[in-house]
Amino acid sequence: MFKKILRILWKDIVTEFRTRELFSAMFVFALLVVVVFNFAFESAPRESILQAAPGLLWVAFTFSGVLGLNRSIAIERENMSIQALMLAPVDRGGIYLGKMLGNFVFMMVSELLIVPLFAVLYNFSFSARFGQFLLILVLGTLGFSAVGTIFSAIAVNTKMRDVLLPILFLPVVVPVLIGAVETSVRTLAGEPLRGMMDWVKILIVFDVIFITTSFLVFEFVLEE
Amino acid sequence: MDQAILQVPNPMLIKITRNFFYPLVILFPVSLYMVFVYAPEEETMGIVQKIFYYHVSAGWVFLLAFGLVFLGSVAFLITQRQVWDTFAASSAELGVVFCSISLTTGPIWAKPVWGIWWTWDARLTSTLVEWLIYVAYLMLRANVPEPTKRANLSAVFGILGALDVPIVYFSIRWWRTQHPQPVMGGGGYLDPQMRLAFYVCLLTFTLLYFFMLGRRIELAQAQETLTSLKRRWARK
Numbered sequence: 001m002f003k004k005i006l007r008i009l010w011k012d013i014v015t016e017f018r019t020r021e022l023f024s025a026m027f028v029f030a031l032l033v034v035v036v037f038n039f040a041f042e043s044a045p046r047e048s049i050l051q052a053a054p055g056l057l058w059v060a061f062t063f064s065g066v067l068g069l070n071r072s073i074a075i076e077r078e079n080m081s082i083q084a085l086m087l088a089p090v091d092r093g094g095i096y097l098g099k100m101l102g103n104f105v106f107m108m109v110s111e112l113l114i115v116p117l118f119a120v121l122y123n124f125s126f127s128a129r130f131g132q133f134l135l136i137l138v139l140g141t142l143g144f145s146a147v148g149t150i151f152s153a154i155a156v157n158t159k160m161r162d163v164l165l166p167i168l169f170l171p172v173v174v175p176v177l178i179g180a181v182e183t184s185v186r187t188l189a190g191e192p193l194r195g196m197m198d199w200v201k202i203l204i205v206f207d208v209i210f211i212t213t214s215f216l217v218f219e220f221v222l223e224e
Numbered sequence: 225m226d227q228a229i230l231q232v233p234n235p236m237l238i239k240i241t242r243n244f245f246y247p248l249v250i251l252f253p254v255s256l257y258m259v260f261v262y263a264p265e266e267e268t269m270g271i272v273q274k275i276f277y278y279h280v281s282a283g284w285v286f287l288l289a290f291g292l293v294f295l296g297s298v299a300f301l302i303t304q305r306q307v308w309d310t311f312a313a314s315s316a317e318l319g320v321v322f323c324s325i326s327l328t329t330g331p332i333w334a335k336p337v338w339g340i341w342w343t344w345d346a347r348l349t350s351t352l353v354e355w356l357i358y359v360a361y362l363m364l365r366a367n368v369p370e371p372t373k374r375a376n377l378s379a380v381f382g383i384l385g386a387l388d389v390p391i392v393y394f395s396i397r398w399w400r401t402q403h404p405q406p407v408m409g410g411g412g413y414l415d416p417q418m419r420l421a422f423y424v425c426l427l428t429f430t431l432l433y434f435f436m437l438g439r440r441i442e443l444a445q446a447q448e449t450l451t452s453l454k455r456r457w458a459r460k
Binding site: 147150151154157158159160164167168170171172174175178179182198199202205206209210213214217220221223 | 301353356357360363364367368369373376377379380381383384385387388391392394395396398399
């Protein structure tokens with residue numbers, strides 16, 4: 001089972017290396033959000049920009065994530081490759097986990113590239129407690145891809161297609177967004193992890209609940 | 225064949241709730257009397273406080289309705305019976321209606337009492353997020369024409385959305401308690417007359433919900449019957 005899941009993940013990574021469309025779209029879009037926000041915040045004092053910065057980053061990650069999630073499932077629909085995937089000797093939950101890990105990896109890579117660019121553009125330092133920040137990044141992104149993978153598979157079956165994904169996705173990931181922003185703000189202010197264990201727990205609980213439930217119900221989404 | 229199409233698959237709920245009509249005809253005027261005449265006027269808030277009776281009742285009903293969407297969704301995925309999908313969908317529609325009532329009566333009360341229409345307080349914010357989740361549920365349903373697929377997809381969303389509700393609630397509560405917030409009006413104490421009036425409103429709204437749920441399911445089944453009859457007619 002585990003090997004099959006990694007196979008699906010590997011297939012996505014190979015496809016991505018050959019086309020580079022998913023990653024480039026996500027990265028450029030996230031960068032655009034960061035740049036556009038600069039104009040929105042132009043008249044704000046520097047201190048308030050620094051306070052809003054982690055929130056801004058997560059907004060950029062969320063929106064570029066939606067873009068990537070849509071593309072990732074649309075690729076499967078083109079040429080009916082989803083049918084081939086369903087014929088593969090792996091149960092539906094396995095397909096979910098494979099796709100979910102793929103989305104997670106692509107989101108993580110584009111986020112890790114945006115962070116240093118953001119630091120340069122906004123003259124901001126992430127070096128204090130970077131490991132802690134990385135942990136939050138992983139937990140938050142895992143939550144996004146857990147919900148996003150199954151919702152993108154739902155949205156692709158509707159008449160509205162990709163337009164529906166943000167409408168389904170955004171209200172449900174509100175806890176991840178709150179938890180990630182809250183912990184990021186405090187981490188970047190130099191607070192140790194011990195003081196925010198409640199938030200870390202809520203992120204972990206969210207990830208565990210949504211990964212297991214989606215794993216169990218994914219077969220009802222894929223049925224043709 | 226004709227029998228199978230015209231059969232009502234869930235007669236119990238429909239039959240029982242149909243009987244709620246006459247109690248409701250009596251209860252609504254009674255509840256209005258209780259609210260405006262029987263219950264005393266609140267000392268500091270005055271007449272505005274009267275909205276509390278219907279506001280909280282609607283709040284209870286939308287939580288009940290969303291809970292039943294979850295039950296209906298789980299039951300559908302297990303049994304694959306159309307009735308449960310209809311049940312969940314009808315409950316979601318009513319839940320959104322009652323949630324909207326809660327979200328609109330709240331600000332009408334808040335403006336004179338707090339001086340603002342809206343504040344990003346824990347309960348208000350989580351109610352708004354829940355409203356958005358179930359509006360998304362209805363939009364999802366509206367965009368899948370094929371019935372079996374619609375039922376499966378919306379059941380999955382109904383389950384994941386419902387699991388999200390407690391996490392949303394707690395995360396927003398923790399998030400807000402870490403910030404200063406406006407003092408919530410009113411303590412835990414309720415005047416006995418006010419309490420009785422409140423219970424009457426609660427009963428009225430709950431009965432209204434079940435009455436409307438039964439009618440909505442009946443309507444959905446009539447629609448299904450009509451479509452299948454049309455389809456058969458077209459084939460002949």
